[in-house]
Amino acid sequence: MEPKSEIVLHGIAASPGIVMGKAYIFTKHIPRIEEKTITVNDVEQELLRLRHAQTRSQKELEKILQLTEEKVGNQKAKIFEAQIMILSDTVLFDSIKKRIQKELKNAEWIVHKEISKYQQMMLKSPDEYMRERAHDVEDVKNRLIRNIQQDLLISRFEKKSVVISEMLTPADTVLFSRNDVLAYATDMGGTTSHAALLSRSLKIPSVVGLKDVSKHVQQEDWVLVDGYAGSVIINPTRETIARCNKRKREHRQFESKLELIRDLSAQTTDGKEIRLSGNIEFSQEFRFISQQGAHGIGLYRTEGIFLRSDAYPSEQVQFNEYKTIVEKAKPYKVVMRTLDIGGDKVLAENYSEENPFLGWRGIRILLDKPELFVTQLRAMFRASVHGEVWIMLPMISGIKEIRRSKELIEQVKQELRGKNIPFDENVKIGVMIEVPSAAVIASDIAQEVDFLSIGTNDLIQYLIAVDRGNETVSSLYQEFHPAVIKTIHHIIKAGHQHNKPVSMCGEMAGDPTATLLLLGLGLDEFSVTPVVLPEIKKIIRSVSFRESEEIAQRVLEMKTEEDIADFLRVNLHAMVPELLLE
Numbered sequence: 001m002e003p004k005s006e007i008v009l010h011g012i013a014a015s016p017g018i019v020m021g022k023a024y025i026f027t028k029h030i031p032r033i034e035e036k037t038i039t040v041n042d043v044e045q046e047l048l049r050l051r052h053a054q055t056r057s058q059k060e061l062e063k064i065l066q067l068t069e070e071k072v073g074n075q076k077a078k079i080f081e082a083q084i085m086i087l088s089d090t091v092l093f094d095s096i097k098k099r100i101q102k103e104l105k106n107a108e109w110i111v112h113k114e115i116s117k118y119q120q121m122m123l124k125s126p127d128e129y130m131r132e133r134a135h136d137v138e139d140v141k142n143r144l145i146r147n148i149q150q151d152l153l154i155s156r157f158e159k160k161s162v163v164i165s166e167m168l169t170p171a172d173t174v175l176f177s178r179n180d181v182l183a184y185a186t187d188m189g190g191t192t193s194h195a196a197l198l199s200r201s202l203k204i205p206s207v208v209g210l211k212d213v214s215k216h217v218q219q220e221d222w223v224l225v226d227g228y229a230g231s232v233i234i235n236p237t238r239e240t241i242a243r244c245n246k247r248k249r250e251h252r253q254f255e256s257k258l259e260l261i262r263d264l265s266a267q268t269t270d271g272k273e274i275r276l277s278g279n280i281e282f283s284q285e286f287r288f289i290s291q292q293g294a295h296g297i298g299l300y301r302t303e304g305i306f307l308r309s310d311a312y313p314s315e316q317v318q319f320n321e322y323k324t325i326v327e328k329a330k331p332y333k334v335v336m337r338t339l340d341i342g343g344d345k346v347l348a349e350n351y352s353e354e355n356p357f358l359g360w361r362g363i364r365i366l367l368d369k370p371e372l373f374v375t376q377l378r379a380m381f382r383a384s385v386h387g388e389v390w391i392m393l394p395m396i397s398g399i400k401e402i403r404r405s406k407e408l409i410e411q412v413k414q415e416l417r418g419k420n421i422p423f424d425e426n427v428k429i430g431v432m433i434e435v436p437s438a439a440v441i442a443s444d445i446a447q448e449v450d451f452l453s454i455g456t457n458d459l460i461q462y463l464i465a466v467d468r469g470n471e472t473v474s475s476l477y478q479e480f481h482p483a484v485i486k487t488i489h490h491i492i493k494a495g496h497q498h499n500k501p502v503s504m505c506g507e508m509a510g511d512p513t514a515t516l517l518l519l520g521l522g523l524d525e526f527s528v529t530p531v532v533l534p535e536i537k538k539i540i541r542s543v544s545f546r547e548s549e550e551i552a553q554r555v556l557e558m559k560t561e562e563d564i565a566d567f568l569r570v571n572l573h574a575m576v577p578e579l580l581l582e
Contacts, residue, residue, distance in 0.1 A: 004221070004235040009210050013230035014189065014196035016531065017205030018248040020224040020241065021182040023217045023234075024161035026172070031145040036106040046100050046107040050093075053107075053147035058087050060143065061171070068174050071202060079136070079170050079194045086140045108148045115141040136194060139169040162223045166214050170194040177202050183225035185213050185232045200531070207232050254578060255534075262293040266526075266537045268519070272545035275525035276537055277332070279505055280325075289530040293537060296332030298527020299392075299453070299505035300325060302376070303341050312372060318379035326387035333388035335453070335503075335527070336380055337432065338366060338373065340394035362395025367404055377412045384424035392453055396431040396438050402448045405429075432505075434458040439487050442494035452495045453527070456506025460484050479508045480561040480568070485517070489556060492522045503527055512579065513568050515539045520552025535579065542576045 038046060061084050068077040086092070092114070099110045115137065122134035160180035165172070167188040173195045176184075184199055189208030199206040205227035217223060217234055224233040224244055228251055233240055266276040277298035278289040289297070305313050305321045326334050340362045366373035380391055393405055409429060416423050433439055434455030446452060456479060461467065463484060466477045478484070488504075495502035503525035508514050510528035512535050518526065519540060526536055551571055558564050572579065 006237050006240060007216050007234040009213050009216065009232045009234070011185075011207045011210035011213070011230050011232065012190060013227050014193075014208045015184075015199040015204060015206035015227050016251075017183070017203070017227045018225070018244055018251070019162070019182045019205050020222065020236065020244075021160055021162045023164050023219060023221045023223045025214065025217060025219050026163050026165040026168075026176075028165060028167065028172075029146070029151065031108065031142055031149055031151065033108050033112045033145060034106075035109045038104050038106055040104065043101055043104070047097060049148050050096065050100070050107045050111070053144050054087055054093070056147040057140070057143045058084055060147075061087070064171050064174055067178070068198070071174065071177060079198070083136060083140050083170075086137070087144070108145045111141065111144055111148065115144075135167065136170065139171060143171075162225055164214055164217045164223065168195045170198055173198045173202070173204075177204065183223075183227065184208075185210060185217075185223065185225055187211055187214050257538075257578070259534075261537060261541060262291075262534065264293075264537075264541070265295070266540045268540060268543060268545045268548070270544040270546055272519075274519065274523075274540050275503070276533065276540070277335075277503075277525060277527045278530050278533060279527055280530075289533070290328075292530045292533040294332075294530065294533055296388075297325070297329055297334040298503055298525055300334055300336045302336055302339055306339060306341065312375070315375050315379045315382075318376060319382050322379055322383035322389075323386050326383050326389055330387045333390055335390045335392050335430070335505075337392045337394055338363070338376055338380075341365075363393050363401050363405065364395065367401060367408075370408055373405075373408055374412055377409060378416065381412055381416060381423040381427060382421060384427050385422045389424065390428040390430060390451065392451075393429070393431045394455070395435060395458075396433075396445070397435045398437060398441070399444060399448060402431060402445065406448075433491050434462070434506075436462050436487075439463075439491055442491045443497060446495050446498040446500045449500070451500055452491060452502045454488060454491055454502065454504040454506065456484075456488075456504060456508040459487070459506070460508075463487060478561040479511065479514065480564040482559060482561070482564070485521075485555060485564065488518070489521050489552075496522060501525065510536065512536060512539060513565065513572060516543065516548050516551050516572055516575070517555055517564075517568055519543070519545065520548035520550070520555075539572070539576050539579065547575070 061080050065077050065080040065084070068080060096110050096114050099105070099114065100107060103110070119134050119137045119141065122137065160182055162183045162185060163176055163181055165184075165186050168184060168186055173184070181204060183205040184195075185206070186208045187210055189195060193208070196206060196208060205225050207225055207227055207230050210232055213232055221234055222236060224236045224241065226232070226244060228247075233244075236244070266274040268274070275295060275298075276293075277296040278292070278294035279299040279301070280289060280297055281301045281304045305318060322336065360368075377391070380389060383389055391409075393402070396402060406429065413423070413425075428450035430449050430451035430453060431438070431445060432453050432455040433442060433445070435458070438445060439459065442452065460477060460479055460481070464477065464481055492502045501524040502522070504518065504523055505527040509518065509526045510532040512532065515526075515536055516539065528536055551568070555564050555567065558567065
């Protein structure tokens with residue numbers, strides 16, 4: 001037989017490491033659901049099938065919860081507590097039972113229709129975090145239907161393997177770890193998915209978002225997974241294997257060096273101090289982020305607690321969560337972003353928008369529904385006595401929204417004072433600059449608030465008019481577009497003009513290629529995903545601020561994103577040669 005040709009696929013690096021092994025292709029069993037009409041006499045039998053499936057599904061998830069606690073600890077196991085809560089949701093299951101009785105349809109059909117309503121609303125959300133959570137809901141739905149139909153679940157294989165699949169759920173990720181799994185490679189998924197979070201905790205290399213790896217790989221093919229570069233190589237040649245083994249050794253050596261600077265500050269060679277913080281969504285991520293050497297939390301996405309709850313969480317529930325985060329972060333600050341999700345989650349009654357990216361989300365919802373905003377603000381201010389809290393407002397488009405928000409903030413302070421509830425009177429209030437209108441009037445905004453934070457994910461998308469989730473035009477989404485660079489420069493200058501610090505919490509802050517540029521433009525704080533934090537610190541500590549300013553000035557004169565990206569890569573390699581650029 002002729003040797004198979006080498007195939008290289010590129011995706012998203014979700015968990016670091018380089019490994020090679022034989023492929024085990026996991027085809028997720030999706031229950032086949034047929035609509036069947038039942039008689040009135042069959043209703044009790046359908047309700048019994050539903051109850052048995054609920055019980056069995058809950059027992060399965062409780063076993064997975066226990067296994068996860070044993071492997072990665074109690075905090076990360078909360079993912080499965082949230083799924084168990086769905087199975088215990090009396091409102092949801094009362095609705096399912098009533099529909100079975102009223103419509104006289106089989107249990108699995110009604111379960112599919114009812115839970116899919118919520119799933120579809122989440123998938124339409126402009127927020128990536130929300131879209132990822134939709135997959136967790138789908139997992140519960142499929143588990144319940146499988147148990148109604150009494151199908152078996154297969155999650156074991158015999159030899160060391162690289163698991164290839166279209167998509168892995170959090171449960172799949174944990175269950176496969178009982179075997180000799182070497183790595184995961186999937187068509188779908190992102191770095192914020194629960195499966196990615198668990199693979200990092202389990203220290204299993206993982207590449208997601210490969211689009212069609214499951215179509216290219218055959219059972220028992222040799223597969224090399226590079227969780228640093230975000231690539232998967234099918235049927236690698238000897239030369240490729242040797243090259244990857246060399247890179248694997250280099251990464252280990254480089255990571256050993258990064259360990260030495262973990263607890264040091266992010267200071268340039270000529271003494272410019274930069275704050276380097278982390279982005280988190282769950283309190284359980286804090287341990288990892290502190291191990292990576294973060295000095296505080298530059299973006300705490302508060303949507304997590306909202307999405308884990310059946311209804312809008314109470315002030316006390318929010319306070320308990322925020323207090324935990326703030327105490328863990330001491331002596332550093334926590335920047336808490338107020339709720340930033342779409343209206344589909346707030347108004348569950350079949351709410352939908354044709355273009356949710358330009359719709360009712362973020363601060364627009366909070367100002368239209370001040371009771372939600374005020375409850376969250378009270379919980380945040382109460383938590384502020386337990387550590388340093390900064391509050392950040394998302395999706396601001398103009399001054400009017402800021403002033404109305406400040407009125408509600410003052411109202412909350414007056415209420416707390418009136419009830420003798422302690423809080424920090426000096427909590428700083430800032431905004432995310434992620435809408436072009438806010439970028440244009442950044443100087444006016446800086447006079448109204450205590451700090452600015454640049455959210456590059458949305459800003460780039462809105463500025464260039466590109467939906468990066470649309471494969472047809474996603475290549476136009478360019479962080480080094482000259483308009484993006486000039487806009488960032490304008491925002492930083494506007495903040496500094498009024499002596500207000502400027503941070504960045506979008507993906508661009510975590511791109512090592514952009515570090516020299518952002519440093520030279522005067523960015524005060526980089527808030528990044530934990531996995532890239534040591535690399536960013538290494539770059540900052542290896543260069544002078546004066547050199548980076550010269551690089552930034554050169555970039556501001558360039559006309560194309562290709563010229564800018566090439567120029568930055570060349571300079572980064574020259575100034576930090578030990579950095580392993582992918």
